[in-house]
Amino acid sequence: MYEESREDLLRRLKKIEGQVKGIQKMIENDAYCIDVLIQVAAVRSAINSVAKILLKSYTSSCIKGAMCAEKQEEMVDDLVETFIKFMR
Numbered sequence: 001m002y003e004e005s006r007e008d009l010l011r012r013l014k015k016i017e018g019q020v021k022g023i024q025k026m027i028e029n030d031a032y033c034i035d036v037l038i039q040v041a042a043v044r045s046a047i048n049s050v051a052k053i054l055l056k057s058y059t060s061s062c063i064k065g066a067m068c069a070e071k072q073e074e075m076v077d078d079l080v081e082t083f084i085k086f087m088r
Contacts, residue, residue: 005053012053016046051086058082 023039059079 005057009050009053012046012050016043016050019043019046055082055086 019039020043023036023043026036026039
């Protein structure tokens with residue numbers, strides 16, 4: 001499904017992992033709250049970027065395939081549910 005973006009996704013996720021570990025260290029070292037919040041915002045943005053790549057991949061491959069396989073209604077329902085979960 002996301003084969004062509006796999007390396008990019010893994011690279012991004014490893015970077016996010018490092019950012020989260022950095023936030024942990026900041027909290028352990030009693031870093032200034034604003035600095036920690038800025039890093040949390042950066043992680044949130046990075047996670048959203050990963051989700052956008054996955055969502056784009058899903059819509060461009062799975063949905064297109066479903067349109068040809070006459071599973072449109074089921075796939076549209078899945079996509080709507082995914083958007084609802086994503087927006088929480």
